[in-house]
Amino acid sequence: DGGITQSPKYLFRKEGQNVTLSCEQNLNHDAMYWYRQDPGQGLRLIYYSQIVNDFQKGDIAEGYSVSREKKESFPLTVTSAQKNPTAFYLCASSIQANYGYTFGSGTRLTVV
Amino acid sequence: QQPVQSPQAVILREGEDAVINCSSSKALYSVHWYRQKHGEAPVFLMILLKGGEQKGHEKISASFNEKKQQSSLYLTASQLSYSGTYFCGTGNTGNQFYFGTGTSLTVIP
Numbered sequence: 001d002g003g004i005t006q007s008p009k010y011l012f013r014k015e016g017q018n019v020t021l022s023c024e025q026n027l028n029h030d031a032m033y034w035y036r037q038d039p040g041q042g043l044r045l046i047y048y049s050q051i052v053n054d055f056q057k058g059d060i061a062e063g064y065s066v067s068r069e070k071k072e073s074f075p076l077t078v079t080s081a082q083k084n085p086t087a088f089y090l091c092a093s094s095i096q097a098n099y100g101y102t103f104g105s106g107t108r109l110t111v112v
Numbered sequence: 113q114q115p116v117q118s119p120q121a122v123i124l125r126e127g128e129d130a131v132i133n134c135s136s137s138k139a140l141y142s143v144h145w146y147r148q149k150h151g152e153a154p155v156f157l158m159i160l161l162k163g164g165e166q167k168g169h170e171k172i173s174a175s176f177n178e179k180k181q182q183s184s185l186y187l188t189a190s191q192l193s194y195s196g197t198y199f200c201g202t203g204n205t206g207n208q209f210y211f212g213t214g215t216s217l218t219v220i221p
Binding site: 035041042043044045090097099100101102103104105106 | 156213
Protein backbone atom coordinates (compact mmCIF):
# COMPACT_ATOMS: atom_id res chain seq x y z
CA ASP A 1 0.00 0.00 0.00
CA GLY A 2 1.19 3.49 -0.80
CA GLY A 3 1.73 6.01 1.91
CA ILE A 4 4.11 8.12 3.94
CA THR A 5 6.26 6.69 6.69
CA GLN A 6 7.67 8.88 9.43
CA SER A 7 10.14 7.66 11.97
CA PRO A 8 10.64 7.58 14.83
CA LYS A 9 7.19 8.03 16.35
CA TYR A 10 8.67 9.49 19.56
CA LEU A 11 12.04 11.19 19.89
CA PHE A 12 13.80 12.68 22.86
CA ARG A 13 16.58 15.18 22.39
CA LYS A 14 19.05 16.65 24.81
CA GLU A 15 19.62 20.37 24.64
CA GLY A 16 22.37 21.24 22.18
CA GLN A 17 21.91 18.13 20.04
CA ASN A 18 20.87 17.92 16.42
CA VAL A 19 18.30 15.28 15.52
CA THR A 20 16.99 14.07 12.17
CA LEU A 21 13.40 13.06 11.50
CA SER A 22 12.82 10.64 8.65
CA CYS A 23 10.07 10.93 6.03
CA GLU A 24 9.69 8.44 3.18
CA GLN A 25 6.85 8.20 0.64
CA ASN A 26 6.06 5.64 -2.07
CA LEU A 27 3.22 7.58 -3.66
CA ASN A 28 5.38 8.97 -6.45
CA HIS A 29 4.45 12.48 -5.32
CA ASP A 30 6.58 15.38 -6.48
CA ALA A 31 5.85 17.76 -3.60
CA MET A 32 6.78 17.14 0.03
CA TYR A 33 6.31 19.29 3.14
CA TRP A 34 7.26 19.54 6.79
CA TYR A 35 4.83 21.06 9.27
CA ARG A 36 5.09 21.74 12.97
CA GLN A 37 2.04 21.51 15.23
CA ASP A 38 1.94 22.87 18.78
CA PRO A 39 -0.84 22.00 21.24
CA GLY A 40 -4.13 23.62 20.32
CA GLN A 41 -2.64 25.27 17.26
CA GLY A 42 -2.77 24.79 13.55
CA LEU A 43 -0.07 23.59 11.22
CA ARG A 44 2.86 25.84 10.45
CA LEU A 45 5.04 25.23 7.42
CA ILE A 46 8.75 24.65 8.05
CA TYR A 47 10.07 23.66 4.60
CA TYR A 48 8.68 22.35 1.34
CA SER A 49 10.09 20.81 -1.81
CA GLN A 50 8.44 20.63 -5.20
CA ILE A 51 11.19 18.70 -6.93
CA VAL A 52 14.32 16.71 -6.18
CA ASN A 53 17.33 18.82 -5.15
CA ASP A 54 15.20 21.89 -4.60
CA PHE A 55 13.44 23.13 -1.46
CA GLN A 56 12.06 26.36 -0.08
CA LYS A 57 11.76 27.85 3.39
CA GLY A 58 8.37 28.05 4.96
CA ASP A 59 7.17 30.43 7.65
CA ILE A 60 9.25 29.00 10.52
CA ALA A 61 12.42 27.61 8.90
CA GLU A 62 14.91 29.04 11.43
CA GLY A 63 16.70 26.28 13.32
CA TYR A 64 15.73 23.58 10.81
CA SER A 65 17.35 22.12 7.70
CA VAL A 66 16.22 19.67 5.02
CA SER A 67 17.51 17.79 2.00
CA ARG A 68 15.77 16.26 -1.02
CA GLU A 69 18.28 13.97 -2.70
CA LYS A 70 15.66 11.41 -3.71
CA LYS A 71 12.02 11.85 -4.73
CA GLU A 72 10.92 9.45 -2.01
CA SER A 73 12.77 11.00 0.91
CA PHE A 74 12.63 14.38 2.67
CA PRO A 75 14.42 14.25 6.04
CA LEU A 76 14.21 17.14 8.51
CA THR A 77 17.05 18.04 10.86
CA VAL A 78 16.20 19.97 14.00
CA THR A 79 19.37 21.79 14.93
CA SER A 80 20.55 23.12 18.27
CA ALA A 81 19.71 26.59 16.96
CA GLN A 82 16.00 25.79 17.27
CA LYS A 83 15.20 27.22 20.69
CA ASN A 84 11.85 25.57 21.28
CA PRO A 85 11.80 22.30 19.35
CA THR A 86 9.31 20.36 21.47
CA ALA A 87 6.34 19.78 19.13
CA PHE A 88 4.53 17.31 16.90
CA TYR A 89 6.13 17.19 13.44
CA LEU A 90 4.16 16.15 10.39
CA CYS A 91 5.47 15.28 6.96
CA ALA A 92 3.12 15.44 3.97
CA SER A 93 3.23 14.92 0.25
CA SER A 94 1.03 15.83 -2.72
CA ILE A 95 1.02 15.05 -6.43
CA GLN A 96 1.94 18.64 -7.05
CA ALA A 97 1.86 21.86 -5.06
CA ASN A 98 -1.47 22.72 -3.49
CA TYR A 99 -3.21 19.45 -4.32
CA GLY A 100 -4.62 17.27 -1.53
CA TYR A 101 -2.02 16.32 1.04
CA THR A 102 -1.30 12.86 2.38
CA PHE A 103 0.20 13.07 5.87
CA GLY A 104 2.51 10.73 7.70
CA SER A 105 1.66 9.61 11.23
CA GLY A 106 3.95 12.22 12.79
CA THR A 107 6.95 12.38 15.11
CA ARG A 108 6.58 13.76 18.61
CA LEU A 109 9.84 15.44 19.61
CA THR A 110 10.57 16.29 23.23
CA VAL A 111 13.61 18.13 24.56
CA VAL A 112 14.85 16.72 27.86
CA GLN B 113 -2.67 35.24 5.57
CA GLN B 114 -3.74 32.35 7.78
CA PRO B 115 -7.44 31.64 7.19
CA VAL B 116 -9.80 32.18 10.09
CA GLN B 117 -12.06 29.34 11.13
CA SER B 118 -15.29 29.61 13.09
CA PRO B 119 -16.46 28.42 15.46
CA GLN B 120 -13.33 27.45 17.41
CA ALA B 121 -15.17 24.60 19.09
CA VAL B 122 -18.57 22.95 18.89
CA ILE B 123 -20.30 20.14 20.79
CA LEU B 124 -23.08 18.19 19.10
CA ARG B 125 -25.35 15.32 19.97
CA GLU B 126 -25.43 12.40 17.56
CA GLY B 127 -27.71 13.17 14.64
CA GLU B 128 -27.33 16.95 14.82
CA ASP B 129 -25.89 19.09 12.04
CA ALA B 130 -22.93 21.48 12.10
CA VAL B 131 -21.34 24.09 9.86
CA ILE B 132 -17.68 25.12 10.02
CA ASN B 133 -16.59 28.26 8.22
CA CYS B 134 -13.22 29.23 6.78
CA SER B 135 -12.49 32.80 5.66
CA SER B 136 -9.45 34.31 4.00
CA SER B 137 -8.31 37.87 3.45
CA LYS B 138 -6.69 36.86 0.15
CA ALA B 139 -8.18 35.80 -3.18
CA LEU B 140 -8.35 32.01 -3.15
CA TYR B 141 -7.60 29.41 -5.77
CA SER B 142 -8.38 26.32 -3.72
CA VAL B 143 -9.67 25.17 -0.36
CA HIS B 144 -8.83 21.87 1.32
CA TRP B 145 -10.58 20.29 4.30
CA TYR B 146 -8.93 17.85 6.71
CA ARG B 147 -9.96 16.06 9.90
CA GLN B 148 -7.47 15.22 12.64
CA LYS B 149 -8.21 12.89 15.52
CA HIS B 150 -6.32 13.40 18.76
CA GLY B 151 -2.67 12.34 18.47
CA GLU B 152 -3.04 11.32 14.84
CA ALA B 153 -2.18 12.85 11.47
CA PRO B 154 -4.73 14.93 9.56
CA VAL B 155 -6.76 13.04 6.96
CA PHE B 156 -7.70 14.68 3.68
CA LEU B 157 -11.47 15.05 3.21
CA MET B 158 -11.85 17.06 0.02
CA ILE B 159 -10.49 19.84 -2.16
CA LEU B 160 -12.55 22.57 -3.82
CA LEU B 161 -11.16 24.58 -6.68
CA LYS B 162 -11.96 28.04 -7.97
CA GLY B 163 -15.32 28.00 -9.70
CA GLY B 164 -17.74 28.03 -6.77
CA GLU B 165 -18.18 24.31 -6.63
CA GLN B 166 -19.75 22.20 -3.95
CA LYS B 167 -18.56 18.71 -3.08
CA GLY B 168 -19.85 15.90 -0.95
CA HIS B 169 -18.35 13.00 0.92
CA GLU B 170 -21.00 10.77 2.52
CA LYS B 171 -22.76 13.12 4.94
CA ILE B 172 -19.99 15.71 4.81
CA SER B 173 -20.10 18.34 2.10
CA ALA B 174 -18.49 21.70 1.43
CA SER B 175 -18.99 24.84 -0.60
CA PHE B 176 -16.52 27.40 -1.88
CA ASN B 177 -17.53 31.00 -2.54
CA GLU B 178 -14.53 32.60 -4.22
CA LYS B 179 -16.15 36.06 -4.30
CA LYS B 180 -16.50 36.05 -0.53
CA GLN B 181 -13.13 34.26 -0.16
CA GLN B 182 -14.67 31.68 2.10
CA SER B 183 -15.62 28.04 2.35
CA SER B 184 -18.04 26.16 4.57
CA LEU B 185 -17.99 22.53 5.66
CA TYR B 186 -21.38 20.93 6.36
CA LEU B 187 -21.73 17.88 8.58
CA THR B 188 -25.21 16.39 8.60
CA ALA B 189 -26.65 13.79 10.95
CA SER B 190 -23.35 13.71 12.85
CA GLN B 191 -21.91 10.42 14.08
CA LEU B 192 -19.54 9.77 16.98
CA SER B 193 -16.79 9.09 14.43
CA TYR B 194 -17.00 12.70 13.22
CA SER B 195 -15.32 13.93 16.40
CA GLY B 196 -11.94 15.58 15.84
CA THR B 197 -10.39 18.83 14.80
CA TYR B 198 -11.25 20.12 11.36
CA PHE B 199 -8.76 22.23 9.45
CA CYS B 200 -9.22 24.17 6.29
CA GLY B 201 -6.24 24.90 4.08
CA THR B 202 -6.34 27.69 1.54
CA GLY B 203 -4.28 28.18 -1.59
CA ASN B 204 -4.22 31.73 -2.86
CA THR B 205 -3.44 33.17 -6.25
CA GLY B 206 0.08 33.98 -5.05
CA ASN B 207 0.68 30.21 -4.85
CA GLN B 208 0.83 30.32 -1.06
CA PHE B 209 -0.93 27.74 1.10
CA TYR B 210 -1.95 28.15 4.74
CA PHE B 211 -3.84 26.04 7.25
CA GLY B 212 -6.45 27.53 9.53
CA THR B 213 -6.24 27.23 13.32
CA GLY B 214 -8.80 24.45 13.43
CA THR B 215 -12.29 23.78 14.79
CA SER B 216 -12.71 21.19 17.52
CA LEU B 217 -15.84 19.11 16.98
CA THR B 218 -17.11 16.78 19.69
CA VAL B 219 -20.08 14.50 19.08
CA ILE B 220 -21.69 13.04 22.18
CA PRO B 221 -24.25 10.23 22.43
